Amino acid sequence: AQSVSQHNHHVILSEAASLELGCNYSYGGTVNLFWYVQYPGQHLQLLLKYFSGDPLVKGIKGFEAEFIKSKFSFNLRKPSVQWSDTAEYFCALSRGGNKLTFGTGTQLKVEL
């Protein structure tokens, strides 16, 4: 069975710092990869996705992620975080179907 690992459970950054959240998965076949974000008190929402093609994908609010197949990774990055990026971030995968397998999430706190 597939699995998703997020190694950073809690991250604290100052505004304008750069962000990179790790995501690794275990599955040898084709995968679709996603990053979801949950802002305090809000719905879980899609940040970005990778299905195929260019391994560097850009999402909303200046986020991007790079799919590195050889490393089974899909790390999330943002060059300069803002206080409003404080949220919980989830990496997820699907195996070409609809079922999503989620990582355990990373709680990001951005301090002013």
Add this chain to the structure above:
Amino acid sequence: SAVISQKPSRDICQRGTSLTIQCQVDSQVTMMFWYRQQPGQSLTLIATANQGSEATYESGFVIDKFPISRPNLTFSTLTVSNMSPEDSSIYLCSVETGTNEQFFGPGTRLTVL
């Protein structure tokens, strides 16, 4: 995208009782799913709600405990039966709109005493 609502948004229930959670979507969708997020843990898929047929349950989840209905393409219910404190979780409905993307509802926060 899709706009999804869930009722109730939260509830506190007694052990041994059952709670039915409703999920309503603003458009017709083929795929609807139910997830559980236990305290401090990630989201786990409970089942796929199939319109016109029995739901498809993931390993570790059974119909007797989590009966699901899907009477049409915009509505589904999940019942948490014979509840125990271990069922205290956030229950989320999601839909897939044909683009391999899933959109999530606001969740139902359940506390079982």
